[in-house]
Amino acid sequence: MPYKKTELKFNGKINTCEIGAGDAAISIGGENTLLFLGDEGFKPAVGIAITDSPEDWSDCFTDIFGDDLKNPAAWAKAAVEKSGADFLLVKLASADPNGANNSVENCVATVVAVEGAINVPLVVEGCKNAEKDAKLLEEVAKALEGKNVVLFSAVEDNYKTIGAAGGMAYGQKVSAESSVDINLAKQLNILLTQLGVKSKDIIMDVGSAAVGYGFEYVASTMDRIRLAGLGQNDESLQMPIITNISGESWGVKEAVSTLEDAPEWGDQEARGIGMEVATAAACVVGGSNAIIVRHPESAKTIKSLIAGLIG
Amino acid sequence: MAIKGLDIFKLTPKTNCKECGFPTCMAFSMKAATGAVPIEKCPYISDESKALLSEATAPPMKSIKVGSGAAEHTLGGETVLFRHEKTLVNRNLFAVELSDAMTDDEVAAACAKLEAVKYERISEAMYVEVVAVRFAADKDKFVALVKKVAECGKIPMIITVDADLAKAAVAVAGAKAILMGATVDNAAAMVEVAKAADAVLGVCADSIEALHDLVETIEKLGYKNLVLQVSDTSIKEAYANAVDIRTAAIKGNDRSFGYPSVVFTNRLAPGDINMQIALASAFVLRYGSIIVMEEMDFNAALPLFGLRQNIFTDPQKPMRVEPKVYEFNKPTGKDPVLVTVDFALSYFVVAGEIERSKVPAYLAIPDAGGYSVLTAWAAGKFGSTVIANFIKEANVAELTTSRKLILPGKVAVLQGDLAELLPEWEVIVGPNEAMQIPKFLRDLQA
Numbered sequence: 136m137p138y139k140k141t142e143l144k145f146n147g148k149i150n151t152c153e154i155g156a157g158d159a160a161i162s163i164g165g166e167n168t169l170l171f172l173g174d175e176g177f178k179p180a181v182g183i184a185i186t187d188s189p190e191d192w193s194d195c196f197t198d199i200f201g202d203d204l205k206n207p208a209a210w211a212k213a214a215v216e217k218s219g220a221d222f223l224l225v226k227l228a229s230a231d232p233n234g235a236n237n238s239v240e241n242c243v244a245t246v247v248a249v250e251g252a253i254n255v256p257l258v259v260e261g262c263k264n265a266e267k268d269a270k271l272l273e274e275v276a277k278a279l280e281g282k283n284v285v286l287f288s289a290v291e292d293n294y295k296t297i298g299a300a301g302g303m304a305y306g307q308k309v310s311a312e313s314s315v316d317i318n319l320a321k322q323l324n325i326l327l328t329q330l331g332v333k334s335k336d337i338i339m340d341v342g343s344a345a346v347g348y349g350f351e352y353v354a355s356t357m358d359r360i361r362l363a364g365l366g367q368n369d370e371s372l373q374m375p376i377i378t379n380i381s382g383e384s385w386g387v388k389e390a391v392s393t394l395e396d397a398p399e400w401g402d403q404e405a406r407g408i409g410m411e412v413a414t415a416a417a418c419v420v421g422g423s424n425a426i427i428v429r430h431p432e433s434a435k436t437i438k439s440l441i442a443g444l445i446g
Numbered sequence: 447m448a449i450k451g452l453d454i455f456k457l458t459p460k461t462n463c464k465e466c467g468f469p470t471c472m473a474f475s476m477k478a479a480t481g482a483v484p485i486e487k488c489p490y491i492s493d494e495s496k497a498l499l500s501e502a503t504a505p506p507m508k509s510i511k512v513g514s515g516a517a518e519h520t521l522g523g524e525t526v527l528f529r530h531e532k533t534l535v536n537r538n539l540f541a542v543e544l545s546d547a548m549t550d551d552e553v554a555a556a557c558a559k560l561e562a563v564k565y566e567r568i569s570e571a572m573y574v575e576v577v578a579v580r581f582a583a584d585k586d587k588f589v590a591l592v593k594k595v596a597e598c599g600k601i602p603m604i605i606t607v608d609a610d611l612a613k614a615a616v617a618v619a620g621a622k623a624i625l626m627g628a629t630v631d632n633a634a635a636m637v638e639v640a641k642a643a644d645a646v647l648g649v650c651a652d653s654i655e656a657l658h659d660l661v662e663t664i665e666k667l668g669y670k671n672l673v674l675q676v677s678d679t680s681i682k683e684a685y686a687n688a689v690d691i692r693t694a695a696i697k698g699n700d701r702s703f704g705y706p707s708v709v710f711t712n713r714l715a716p717g718d719i720n721m722q723i724a725l726a727s728a729f730v731l732r733y734g735s736i737i738v739m740e741e742m743d744f745n746a747a748l749p750l751f752g753l754r755q756n757i758f759t760d761p762q763k764p765m766r767v768e769p770k771v772y773e774f775n776k777p778t779g780k781d782p783v784l785v786t787v788d789f790a791l792s793y794f795v796v797a798g799e800i801e802r803s804k805v806p807a808y809l810a811i812p813d814a815g816g817y818s819v820l821t822a823w824a825a826g827k828f829g830s831t832v833i834a835n836f837i838k839e840a841n842v843a844e845l846t847t848s849r850k851l852i853l854p855g856k857v858a859v860l861q862g863d864l865a866e867l868l869p870e871w872e873v874i875v876g877p878n879e880a881m882q883i884p885k886f887l888r889d890l891q892a
């Protein structure tokens with residue numbers, strides 16, 4: 136019998152979400168099949184990450200960016216240029232009340248400077264303290280009104296503030312963060328929409344882990360979310376997925392061990408890139424519509440992987 | 447599975463003679479349809495019907511054995527497309543490619559690397575299982591290289607379309623070597639060679655349609671010990687092929703595509719190791735059975751073997767270790783106590799680092815639900831009470847005179863409460879990452 140293609144039947148569609156404004160705007164999502172299987176060529180976007188506190192970042196970043204590491208705006212510009220990334224994420228780690236406890240005003244100033252230095256969409260990551268992030272991301276939303284940035288991320292404990300400010304008052308996009316669990320992802324999306332945030336303004340951050348470190352849960356969570364959104368047409372799970380794998384990938388032993396710690400493992404920078412590229416590629420085929428990495432080389436590789444897959 | 451109980455029932459004599467051990471033909475048929483009892487149990491079903499049925503009740507994807515002896519591995523045999531639906535059963539294998547065009551020094555260096563990149567991770571041996579040898583120009587050298595690969599305990603993958611050369615190569619390759627491959631032009635001759643040598647035959651064609659036709663031709667020639675090569679010219683086509691072949695087998699009941707696949711990332715992205723890592727990672731998730739790379743240094747091995755280990759765990763069986771006090775580096779009753787959770791991954795990572803430190807120590811593991819440190823903490827299964835109760839119930843204070851209790855850095859918040867619950871202990875916050883344990887323990891000892 137001649138070959139006949141077996142199609143997985145889907146009746147749902149992932150929302151299209153535009154991020155950034157004007158010339159810099161890009162759109163993510165929109166697919167109605169698992170990524171890379173349809174002919175439509177929906178293209179995941181690749182983002183590059185920077186932070187306002189690079190102290191614990193690997194030495195290779197000092198070699199690449201030099202003094203720019205001390206100046207987020209200059210670093211942002213260099214990071215986009217060197218990586219060719221589609222968008223940029225800036226993490227405001229300094230805001231952490233259990234760390235440097237930098238003020239909201241200072242952090243907002245940093246973000247405004249970063250935004251002015253680049254011509255790609257911006258994702259603003261808080262410090263992962265729910266209370267502080269609520270204040271911080273609210274002020275960021277206000278300061279960057281009209282720029283259509285992504286507030287990364289709202290969690291169960293602060294979604295009201297971030298949702299109201301971001302998605303509603305100042306017209307930004309809200310990333311909804313859950314911890315590798317389809318039900319939690321669904322629940323937070325529902326809470327946000329009930330609050331009044333339009334579902335097209337929500338992006339899901341469903342959690343991540345480095346490959347080898349519980350990644351099976353991430354892979355299966357993404358599979359289940361996509362099959363629910365596409366196969367069962369579950370509207371509360373049809374938001375595009377955004378995944379920041381940079382911290383996890385560069386935080387595990389394989390990337391952190393120096394050549395001195397593990398001489399047999401060889402070049403440390405190559406190991407960090409390896410962890411990052413493998414983790415990012417796995418997320419992208421799993422259905423992530425926007426993937427965030429740290430190293431310019433990783434960004435280039437994932438961009439060409441995506442270009443290859445789309446053909 | 448397409449076959450239904452009723453289809454089997456139609457083939458029984460419907461006499462309810464009970465010889466099969468079931469009260470009725472219907473009861474037997476329902477069980478047989480699930481694969482729980484073999485059709486052969488009913489002596490009254492004709493051989494013809496049995497042959498038909500065993501075809502129909504066969505799993506959608508064949509299990510193919512490659513390599514022999516210690517190097518034997520099973521590929522394929524999958525029944526679902528996504529691991530959460532049940533589980534993925536046979537992990538993919540990794541390969542690197544050599545060729546007779548390489549100089550002796552290059553071959554020696556490649557072999558040395560295969561020896562060097564070998565390690566254990568969570569009680570699983572990590573190494574490259576298959577070595578592909580691609581024919582370039584020198585037949586004698588090619589055959590010698592295949593022989594060498596087999597002698598090193600690797601599974602040889604012989605890449606040539608020349609049936610005579612293939613015959614010479616499989617002769618030195620050991621049982622169940624992989625022969626790449628059969629094409630429309632040489633299929634009959636290659637099947638002969640593969641059959642005679644009990645080799646696994648790789649099938650290669652220019653398009654997915656042509657591949658399907660060729661598999662059918664080869665099956666008609668009586669050979670079903672096959673693996674299928676996905677496109678090696680375009681990333682798009684390679685990925686689509688891998689997904690479409692597996693989907694046809696599992697969902698479309700297309701037995702001609704019920705075979706494992708072979709992906710050459712080295713041909714898809716020559717010279718670009720990061721791109722090969724990215725591709726390999728994508729194919730670990732999406733249906734690559736043998737994934738070939740140009741080379742496998744630690745920068746590729748660490749992420750890829752780790753990912754494979756994750757993806758091919760059974761989601762129905764969380765990996766746990768027994769909650770108890772473990773001993774490392776021969777403690778002598780005066781050494782510090784570290785605390786972690788009973789999630790196998792956390793345990794093995796921490797255990798490996800304590801061993802590396804060479805500092806004698808105890809590792810106390812309460813029942814934390816089999817979760818990672820932060821997951822268990824967030825789930826309320828690794829709080830100060832849980833830890834304090836365990837330290838008391840396991841009589842840890844009698845195992846050692848040391849009163850140093852070291853917490854994972856990620857649960858530093860527990861320090862205060864725990865110090866109150868265990869007043870005789872000095873509760874110390876350890877580092878965040880296990881890799882910092884050796885230095886930490888040595889400093890503590892000093």
Ligand code: B12
Pocket residue numbers: 313314315316319342343344345348349352353383764784785786787789791792795796816817818819820821822823824825852853854855856876877878879880881883
């Ligand atoms: C996979 C995963 C799960 C899996 C569970 C897997 C498992 N068996 O544990 C599932 C999906 C079930 C899950 C569930 C939940 N999870 Co979860 N999960 C993760 C994830 C993605 C990876 C965890 C992992 O495997 N890590 C790898 C292991 C090896 O790490 P580890 O145990 O910490 O060990 C390291 C160190 O701690 C150190 N170490 C370990 N022991 C020791 C001991 C000493 C002495 C020292 C010095 C060091 C040390 O060494 C290791 C390597 O360096 C993380 C996010 C992430 N990327 O980390 C979230 C995460 C841990 N989960 C989280 C949460 C909230 C949950 C839930 C509570 C969600 C919910 N509300 O239901 C549930 C809890 C379970 C329940 N309700 O029953 C949060 C915790 C937030 C927080 N800071 O408290 C995280 C951080 C995600 C997030 N960002 O929100 N989770």
Ligand code: SF4
Pocket residue numbers: 458459460461462463464465466467468469470471472474475487488489490491
């Ligand atoms: S042995 Fe065959 S005929 Fe007898 S009861 Fe079983 S199925 Fe029916």
